[in-house]
Amino acid sequence: MLQLISFLIHGIQPFLVPICFVVAWTVTILAVLSLWTAARDSVTTAKQMHQIPCSGCQFFTDNYRLKCTVRPSIANTEEAIHCLDYQPKTNPYLY
Incomplete structure (x- = not known):
C-alpha cells in the first residue's frame, strides 16, 4: 500500500507546479473580481441613496x-x- 502511494506521489509530482500555479492565479483573479463587484455595487447603492x-x-x-x-x-x-x-x-x- 505504501509503495502504491509513493508511486502516485512521484507520478503526480511533475504536474504539481503547473497545477498550483493555475490554482493560485485563479484564486487571485476571483478575489480581485469579487472586490471589484462589491465596490461597484456599493457605488451604485450610494448613488441611489443620495437621490x-x-x-x-x-x-x-x-x-x-x-x-x-x-x-x-x-x-x-x-x-x-x-x-x-x-x-x-x-x-x-x-x-
Whole structure:
C-alpha cells in the first residue's frame, strides 16, 4: 500500500507546479473580481441613496420618532425618491 502511494506521489509530482500555479492565479483573479463587484455595487447603492430628497424637504423633522409629518412610513427610504409631497425648505438654516 505504501509503495502504491509513493508511486502516485512521484507520478503526480511533475504536474504539481503547473497545477498550483493555475490554482493560485485563479484564486487571485476571483478575489480581485469579487472586490471589484462589491465596490461597484456599493457605488451604485450610494448613488441611489443620495437621490432621496427627504433631508431637504420642509416636512422632514430630523426626529427619529417622526421623520416626516406627511408620509412617515416612506421617509428616508427608496420609496421617497419620487415623493409627490416633497416641498423644498424655504429657509434651510431654520432647522
